[in-house]
Structure formats: C-alpha cells, structure tokens
Amino acid sequence: MRATSTRESSTRESSTMAPKHIEDDARPSSCVGARVERGDEGAAATTTPKVALVLGVTGQTGSYLTDLLLSKGYIVHGLTHSTWQNYPERLRHVMCASSPFRSSFVLHQGDILEFEALVRLFEHVKPCEIYNLAAQSSVHLSFQQPLSTVKSVGLGVFNVIEAIRTVNQAIKLFQASSSEIFGKTKVFPQRETTPPCPCSPYANAKLMAHQAVIMHREAYGLYAVSGILYNHESSRRGANFVTQKIVTAAVRIKHGLQQQVELGNLNSRRDWGHAQDFVVCMWKMLQLDEPEDFIVATGKTHTVRQFVTFAFKAVGIDVEFQNSGTEEIGINKATGEVIVKVDPKYFRPDEPIQTVGDSTKAFELLQWQPEIDLAQLIEEMVTACEWRLIHGDKQTPTRIRGSAG
Numbered sequence: 001m002r003a004t005s006t007r008e009s010s011t012r013e014s015s016t017m018a019p020k021h022i023e024d025d026a027r028p029s030s031c032v033g034a035r036v037e038r039g040d041e042g043a044a045a046t047t048t049p050k051v052a053l054v055l056g057v058t059g060q061t062g063s064y065l066t067d068l069l070l071s072k073g074y075i076v077h078g079l080t081h082s083t084w085q086n087y088p089e090r091l092r093h094v095m096c097a098s099s100p101f102r103s104s105f106v107l108h109q110g111d112i113l114e115f116e117a118l119v120r121l122f123e124h125v126k127p128c129e130i131y132n133l134a135a136q137s138s139v140h141l142s143f144q145q146p147l148s149t150v151k152s153v154g155l156g157v158f159n160v161i162e163a164i165r166t167v168n169q170a171i172k173l174f175q176a177s178s179s180e181i182f183g184k185t186k187v188f189p190q191r192e193t194t195p196p197c198p199c200s201p202y203a204n205a206k207l208m209a210h211q212a213v214i215m216h217r218e219a220y221g222l223y224a225v226s227g228i229l230y231n232h233e234s235s236r237r238g239a240n241f242v243t244q245k246i247v248t249a250a251v252r253i254k255h256g257l258q259q260q261v262e263l264g265n266l267n268s269r270r271d272w273g274h275a276q277d278f279v280v281c282m283w284k285m286l287q288l289d290e291p292e293d294f295i296v297a298t299g300k301t302h303t304v305r306q307f308v309t310f311a312f313k314a315v316g317i318d319v320e321f322q323n324s325g326t327e328e329i330g331i332n333k334a335t336g337e338v339i340v341k342v343d344p345k346y347f348r349p350d351e352p353i354q355t356v357g358d359s360t361k362a363f364e365l366l367q368w369q370p371e372i373d374l375a376q377l378i379e380e381m382v383t384a385c386e387w388r389l390i391h392g393d394k395q396t397p398t399r400i401r402g403s404a405g
C-alpha cells in the first residue's frame with residue numbers, strides 16, 4: 001500500500017480525541033478516505049481507500065483487526081483509553097519507523113463515554129466502518145467493578161450509536177458482543193436465536209449492548225451488527241486471561257522460573273478460537289448489503305483442565321490430575337512435583353459451565369470458518385512466550401497476514 005506524499009510525511013504516532021490535536025492533513029471529505037495514487041507498471045491508477053475506526057484498538061482483537069484492515073488497503077484510525085509512551089506494544093509493528101503501514105494508521109486517545117469528543121472524532125475521521133471493541137473485558141473483574149463495567153460495556157455502545165446518528169447514519173457499526181450473554185443456557189451449541197441468560201455483571205452489560213444494537217437497527221435503519229464472539233486467544237492475549245496464564249506458567253515451569261500455577265474452575269468448558277480468525281469474520285460482517293448478527297465460534301469446546309494438559313504437553317511436560325474440587329492438583333508425571341493447584345480466589349460467584357457456538361450462519365452467509373485450531377493456537381502462544389522470555393517482555397515480531405510487509 002502506498003499513501004500520498006502528504007500522508008507519508010506526517011507523523012501519526014499519537015493524537016487525542018480533541019480535534020485540535022488531530023493532524024488534519026489529507027483529511028477525507030466523505031465516508032471514504034483520501035485519494036491515493038498507485039503506480040501499476042507505469043500506468044497511474046487512482047483508488048480511494050476506505051477509512052475505518054477501531055474503538056479499543058490497543059487490545060488483542062483491535063490490534064489484529066488493524067492488521068487485517070491495513071492489509072486490505074484501509075486507512076485505519078484507532079481509539080484507545082490507555083496512555084502509552086512511544087506506542088502500544090501490540091501496535092509496535094504498525095507504528096514503528098520501518099512499518100510499511102505507518103502512514104496509514106492514526107492513534108487517538110480518549111474515552112467512548114465522552115460523547116462530545118466521540119462526535120468530534122467521528123466528524124474528523126469520517127469513517128465508513130466503526131468497530132466497537134472498547135470495554136472492560138474481564139468477566140472476573142466485573143464482579144468486583146460492576147458499575148464501571150456496565151458503563152464501559154453497556155452505556156459505551158449507546159454513545160457510539162448516538163454519535164453515529166449525529167454525524168452520519170451511513171456509517172456501518174460492528175459491535176463486539178459476547179458468548180457470555182448465553183450464560184446459564186442449557187442449549188448446546190448456542191445459535192443466534194438461543195435465548196440469552198446472563199450470569200455476571202459483564203454478561204448483563206454485554207446483553208444490554210447487544211439489544212441496543214438490535215433496537216437501533218430496527219428503529220432507525222442503521223447498519224449496526226453484533227458478532228457474538230466466543231473466547232478468542234492468541235500470543236497477544238492479556239496475562240489475566242486463563243489461556244495466557246496457563247501457557248506462560250507452562251513455559252516458565254519448564255525453564256525452572258516458576259514452581260506451580262494456581263487456577264480456579266478447571267471444569268469450565270470454553271469454545272476457544274484464534275483472534276486472528278475472528279477479525280476476518282468481523283470485517284466480513286460489515287461487507288454485506290443487509291445487517292445481520294452472527295455467532296463467531298469454532299464449535300469445539302474444551303475444559304480448562306484439558307487446556308492445561310495440552311499447554312504443558314506442548315512444552316514437553318505430561319500432567320496427571322489427582323483429587324477433585326479445591327483439592328485437585330496437577331502432577332508432573334516425570335518428577336512427581338505438583339505443578340497445578342486450585343485456588344478458590346479465582347472462582348467466580350457464577351459463570352457459564354460450558355460455551356460452544358454454532359457458526360453455521362457465518363459459514364453460509366459469509367463463507368467464514370476458523371482456520372487455526374486449538375493445537376496451533378497453543379503452539380503459537382508457547383513459541384511467543386519462549387521468545388518473550390529470551391528477548392524481554394516484548395511482543396513477538398509480527399507479520400501481517402496477507403501483506404508483503
């Protein structure tokens with residue numbers, strides 16, 4: 001991808017939601033982006049890249065989505081709540097000086113709960129697609145911080161939708177909904193039509209956001225859709241989620257840097273996919289003519305205990321589980337050492353026993369299906385963790401799928 005010289009010469013490492021701070025060069029004048037000149041064997045062709053805005057861009061999923069959109073020729077603006085020094089780790093490969101995408105990406109800092117600032121941001125960025133991934137994402141934390149969770153997860157989407165209605169009703173919105181909305185359901189696998197039954201503050205807030213998208217779509221004819229996302233993991237997953245916690249512990253125990261890992265509910269079953277697969281589905285959802293909600297899942301479910309077994313196996317350690325309940329332990333079969341223990345502090349007051357989604361609709365209407373299986377996911381996470389151990393706590397080198405960069 002090649003940008004105009006104006007954009008190439010600009011520095012796009014940081015800006016804020018306040019328009020006075022937004023660099024205003026080559027600003028697109030409509031829903032589409034600035035004009036870009038491309039050389040094609042001597043014949044100049046002109047294309048007009050689309051402009052996307054990713055809310056929550058510095059999270060795991062936001063960073064993969066950014067990679068995907070950039071590889072498709074989009075100009076990508078991202079909003080993050082966090083402060084950063086040079087640039088956020090998960091976007092280092094996009095924002096560093098050697099990145100071919102540096103001039104096509106703009107990072108803004110702000111909060112989706114600031115309505116006026118959100119409106120100003122939308123007015124300046126003029127996106128044709130907005131992806132709302134911005135919210136507190138820990139189910140466990142939502143029990144300790146229910147009100148702030150409901151605000152960021154539930155009210156945040158009202159702000160985003162109202163800002164779209166204020167600025168340009170033609171903007172397409174993707175909302176990250178969650179399998180957590182199905183909570184205590186007894187329906188397996190869950191489909192788009194499965195009745196919700198949330199059982200955490202996080203899940204209640206996600207359901208509120210989910211219903212808000214449907215309501216605004218039906219009331220105002222907006223192109224607003226929810227992807228009901230099942231657990232999606234990767235080497236970029238935050239350390240507080242169970243997959244990263246287990247993989248990191250397995251690698252550290254292998255290298256003698258840690259003795260054991262304490263976990264909560266080992267019986268819980270989750271449908272774990274790869275975030276890089278899921279962002280493809282999210283993008284496809286905004287390319288349809290008519291807005292539709294979709295389940296985004298692998299259709300396969302495993303217990304936390306199984307994930308532990310697979311992750312330790314991937315680093316060459318065979319684990320054998322003994323006892324049950326809070327007395328359950330995982331033994332290193334080769335040494336007899338206890339390497340997994342249960343600590344009730346990681347239990348939640350309530351949670352879905354099993355999540356498993358049926359993505360048939362996504363397969364039929366979007367031709368989407370996941371490409372990375374659980375074994376490949378774990379292998380990638382282990383490799384990245386080993387790399388971080390050797391090179392310090394830095395994100396692993398990233399190659400954007402589908403790009404020459």
Ligand code: G4F
Binds near residue numbers: 180266
């Ligand atoms: O990795 P988790 O914390 O993810 P959880 O709660 O399923 O939520 C994730 O997926 C949802 C669906 O996409 C998202 F909406 C949400 O934002 C988030 O991305 O926990 C997975 C399972 C749970 O059943 C939990 O009880 O692992 C169990 N678990 C057992 N021990 C643990 C632990 N979870 C964590 N985080 N830490 C433990 O020590």
